[in-house]
Amino acid sequence: MAATNLVKPDYDPALLIEEQGYEDHFHDHHHGDKYQSSFITHYIFSQDHKIIAKQFLITGIFWAIIGAAMSIIFRLQLGFPEESLAWLKPLLGKWITVNEAGIGTLDPQFYYALVTMHGTILVFFVLTAGLSGTFSNLLIPLQVGARDMASPLLNMLSYWFFFLAGVVMFASLFLSTGPFSGGWTAYPPLSILPQASTGSGAGMTLWTVSLVLFVVSVLLGGINYITTVLNLRTKGMTMWRLPLTIWAFFVTAIIGLLSFPVLASAFFLVIFDRELGTSFFLSDIYVGGEALDRVGGSPILYQHLFWFLGHPEVYIIILPAMGLVSEVLSVHARKPIFGYKAMVYSILAIAFLSFIVWAHHMFMAGVNPFITNIFVVFTLIIAVPSAVKVFNWITTLYGGNIRFNSASLFAIGFVSMFISGGLTGIFLGNSAIDIQMHDTYFVVAHFHIVMGIAAFFGMFAGIYNWFPKMYSRFMNETLGKIHFWGTFIGAYLIFWPMHYLGMAGVPRRYYSFEGFDAFSHFDDMNKFITVSAIIVFGLQILFVVNFFYSIWKGKKVTSKNPWGATTLEWTTPITPGHGNWPGKIPVVHRWAYDYGKDGNEYIPQVLPVSEDESEAH
Amino acid sequence: MNVAIREQQTQTRNKIHPLLFATLLGCVSITMMFMAWTSAYIVRQSAGNWLEFRLPTIFFINTAVLLLSSVTLHSSYFFFKRKKEQLYKGLLVLSLLLALSFLAMQYIGWQQLFDMGVALDGNPAGSFVYVLSGFHALHIFAGVAVLIVALIHAFALKFNVSPKRKLRFKLTLVIWHFLDFLWLYILTFIILQS
Numbered sequence: 001m002a003a004t005n006l007v008k009p010d011y012d013p014a015l016l017i018e019e020q021g022y023e024d025h026f027h028d029h030h031h032g033d034k035y036q037s038s039f040i041t042h043y044i045f046s047q048d049h050k051i052i053a054k055q056f057l058i059t060g061i062f063w064a065i066i067g068a069a070m071s072i073i074f075r076l077q078l079g080f081p082e083e084s085l086a087w088l089k090p091l092l093g094k095w096i097t098v099n100e101a102g103i104g105t106l107d108p109q110f111y112y113a114l115v116t117m118h119g120t121i122l123v124f125f126v127l128t129a130g131l132s133g134t135f136s137n138l139l140i141p142l143q144v145g146a147r148d149m150a151s152p153l154l155n156m157l158s159y160w161f162f163f164l165a166g167v168v169m170f171a172s173l174f175l176s177t178g179p180f181s182g183g184w185t186a187y188p189p190l191s192i193l194p195q196a197s198t199g200s201g202a203g204m205t206l207w208t209v210s211l212v213l214f215v216v217s218v219l220l221g222g223i224n225y226i227t228t229v230l231n232l233r234t235k236g237m238t239m240w241r242l243p244l245t246i247w248a249f250f251v252t253a254i255i256g257l258l259s260f261p262v263l264a265s266a267f268f269l270v271i272f273d274r275e276l277g278t279s280f281f282l283s284d285i286y287v288g289g290e291a292l293d294r295v296g297g298s299p300i301l302y303q304h305l306f307w308f309l310g311h312p313e314v315y316i317i318i319l320p321a322m323g324l325v326s327e328v329l330s331v332h333a334r335k336p337i338f339g340y341k342a343m344v345y346s347i348l349a350i351a352f353l354s355f356i357v358w359a360h361h362m363f364m365a366g367v368n369p370f371i372t373n374i375f376v377v378f379t380l381i382i383a384v385p386s387a388v389k390v391f392n393w394i395t396t397l398y399g400g401n402i403r404f405n406s407a408s409l410f411a412i413g414f415v416s417m418f419i420s421g422g423l424t425g426i427f428l429g430n431s432a433i434d435i436q437m438h439d440t441y442f443v444v445a446h447f448h449i450v451m452g453i454a455a456f457f458g459m460f461a462g463i464y465n466w467f468p469k470m471y472s473r474f475m476n477e478t479l480g481k482i483h484f485w486g487t488f489i490g491a492y493l494i495f496w497p498m499h500y501l502g503m504a505g506v507p508r509r510y511y512s513f514e515g516f517d518a519f520s521h522f523d524d525m526n527k528f529i530t531v532s533a534i535i536v537f538g539l540q541i542l543f544v545v546n547f548f549y550s551i552w553k554g555k556k557v558t559s560k561n562p563w564g565a566t567t568l569e570w571t572t573p574i575t576p577g578h579g580n581w582p583g584k585i586p587v588v589h590r591w592a593y594d595y596g597k598d599g600n601e602y603i604p605q606v607l608p609v610s611e612d613e614s615e616a617h
Numbered sequence: 618m619n620v621a622i623r624e625q626q627t628q629t630r631n632k633i634h635p636l637l638f639a640t641l642l643g644c645v646s647i648t649m650m651f652m653a654w655t656s657a658y659i660v661r662q663s664a665g666n667w668l669e670f671r672l673p674t675i676f677f678i679n680t681a682v683l684l685l686s687s688v689t690l691h692s693s694y695f696f697f698k699r700k701k702e703q704l705y706k707g708l709l710v711l712s713l714l715l716a717l718s719f720l721a722m723q724y725i726g727w728q729q730l731f732d733m734g735v736a737l738d739g740n741p742a743g744s745f746v747y748v749l750s751g752f753h754a755l756h757i758f759a760g761v762a763v764l765i766v767a768l769i770h771a772f773a774l775k776f777n778v779s780p781k782r783k784l785r786f787k788l789t790l791v792i793w794h795f796l797d798f799l800w801l802y803i804l805t806f807i808i809l810q811s
């Protein structure tokens with residue numbers, strides 16, 4: 001397929017929309033301006049989905065910096081236990097103990113708190129709210145052809161509940177007893193008994209409050225996303241014409257709607273156990289040699305409830321990234337996505353399966369081995385729809401006229417990460433192998449590559465690609481490419497060695513391996529990992545600088561559709577106002593992937609199907 | 618398939634109102650929350666060391682009260698649409714009174730449970746009953762707030778059967794029926810399990 005022969009559209013989609021769009025009399029009422037008139041209502045308590053998307057994104061970036069910085073601090077302690085951390089004393093205060101020789105070390109208790117906060121922040125605040133919150137808000141109304149979300153008010157509340165959850169979590173960092181330190185999964189009894197560790201007191205109380213607020217935020221957002229996709233699509237936008245981004249956000253919201261309430265249930269029972277003396281999750285516990293009088297509960301029960309959310313949650317994180325990547329790959333390879341329907345069905349299959357595999361996190365928790373086998377089978381079946389997606393991405397790229405820019409590079413990087421991390425998932429999914437691997441660095445490597453890095457790559461692809469729509473400017477490409485290559489190589493350097501650590505049995509979440517002779521030869525590897533992590537962290541700061549610099553100083557967008565994409569958001573004005581389209585709303589006539597069709601470079605979704613066109617979707 | 622036909626198919630728009638749909642989704646998520654507790658109940662019960670006891674009768678009487686409130690609210694909606702202002706307002710007030718008495722009687726039910734020796738911090742069998750009925754009562758509180766808003770609309774605004782007010786009333790109705798259904802689910806679950 002030679003690109004030079006393809007015809008670029010010579011019509012303005014905006015005129016097409018004026019000619020044959022749908023008149024909904026939106027701008028007759030001026031209800032848009034009513035709540036957009038002052039600075040406060042425009043930028044702070046905004047109900048406009050585009051502003052709310054930016055709020056989610058920037059809050060997400062804030063948390064990402066905090067969460068990542070925490071990991072650097074605990075990695076420094078782990079990689080360089082002999083070096084002095086006294087220079088961190090101004091920041092961390094009493095959590096750094098300086099000995100007579102002037103060597104400062106991180107307090108072990110605070111090490112656990114940092115690990116816990118890192119996990120909680122990244123999983124919930126960054127990769128759930130920052131990713132799905134940002135792009136569902138930005139793209140759902142724009143890509144389905146709606147003026148805004150079904151309920152802009154609930155949408156605004158969704159952000160502010162998230163914000164509040166953040167405030168509470170942030171406050172817990174400054175408690176004299178420190179934030180919660182029992183791991184992001186908050187297993188009892190650490191999460192229930194205040195005497196279990198310092199972080200289990202007020203730290204855990206704030207942690208639960210924060211996450212309950214967070215669940216409310218996710219549910220309000222999700223209800224809106226689902227309703228908007230099902231009820232507010234413009235004329236002609238059938239489900240089978242939706243871009244894959246929308247399919248992904250839609251299914252993500254459904255998973256969230258079904259699984260986050262279960263997490264709330266678990267947390268409420270934890271709160272009862274903590275505050276009201278019930279024993280849902282406590283039994284046969286000895287504290288300081290004395291038996292506790294709380295009996296009859298089951299800590300495994302908590303694990304079931306938690307992982308019933310916990311596993312779907314990892315797909316809540318990865319599906320939006322998959323959607324963004326599918327779209328970005330297709331746009332920048334100038335080819336239709338390969339196997340559109342297979343992509344949709346595999347999203348649905350993954351979503352369904354994600355609800356029946358949770359016990360693979362509990363192979364070593366004493367679950368009945370027969371039940372374990374069933375979960376092994378379901379877990380391994382997830383590899384099938386995952387592989388379908390991977391093959392389709394690669395086939396989409398194959399023979400494409402690929403534009404290698406920051407957006408597409410991150411999308412390609414996503415595919416690489418997802419393959420690498422997915423393969424180790426198959427190891428872990430076998431309960432026999434998991435006996436050795438569970439709670440080792442192998443698991444850490446697995447989920448950071450497949451979820452952490454991959455989801456971040458999806459998010460970066462999305463940010464570079466839709467930045468022009470958000471801020472009417474481009475991000476700097478050179479910095480973007482440095483960001484990509486550095487992060488891509490660096491991420492592998494951090495997490496690849498962890499597989500070896502894990503196979504040798506090095507446990508995760510340990511403060512120090514000093515007492516373990518068997519692991520002493522890994523000291524250098526741990527140093528190497530820490531150094532790589534610092535470099536990658538630096539590159540993310542570069543990204544943040546590029547991001548904020550470009551908001552004000554980036555190269556200006558001069559045409560409505562800089563990427564030559566087919567979807568509706570690129571038919572809006574360069575800086576879309578309230579209601580997204582200045583006049584009528586577009587009517588859709590075709591699917592979102594008409595690239596290189598019948599000699600056309602691309603055909604926007606608003607162009608009617610002509611008589612002599614080959615089969616249209 | 619013929620392009621023209623397909624074009625037409627795609628133009629049939631969804632008939633259910635988006636806000637009603639969103640409300641139903643909210644009901645789904647609340648149901649999931651309660652289903653999590655009932656599943657936990659089953660898992661915990663099968664592990665043994667489980668206290669067997671009978672629910673005080675008042676919980677059953679209360680069920681009738683709640684069902685009745687659903688009937689009165691639905692009739693109120695019926696008369697609202699038929700422009701029978703007095704019946705509409707009267708039944709609405711009655712619904713609220715029934716709702717409040719449900720809450721009061723649940724409280725008496727909990728006291729009777731406690732007097733039977735089933736305490737919140739005792740055997741999980743009892744704790745679960747308190748959690749299920751307690752969180753249901755919290756939702757009834759929210760439902761009462763919704764009813765009060767409906768009442769304010771009824772008495773402060775001029776009587777007028779506009780589509781907007783019909784929708785508002787319908788949302789109230791759906792929420793209230795849902796809370797009814799939720800209680801029936803909890804009660805049947807507890808009865809079937811013991």
Ligand code: HEM
Nearest residue numbers: 314318360361383422425426428429438439443447450451
């Ligand atoms: C081929 C598909 C996958 C399989 C078979 C798989 C299997 C597993 C198994 C068995 C574990 C438990 C290991 C242990 O604790 O001993 C695990 C952990 C984990 N997986 Fe996967 N996984 C897959 C894909 C994914 C994806 C796509 C994500 C996220 C996007 C993900 C995120 C995680 C996380 C976060 C954990 C660790 C949670 C923790 O203990 O803190 N996995 N995986």
Ligand SMILES: [Cu+2]
Nearest residue numbers: 311358360361
């Ligand atoms: Cu899992």
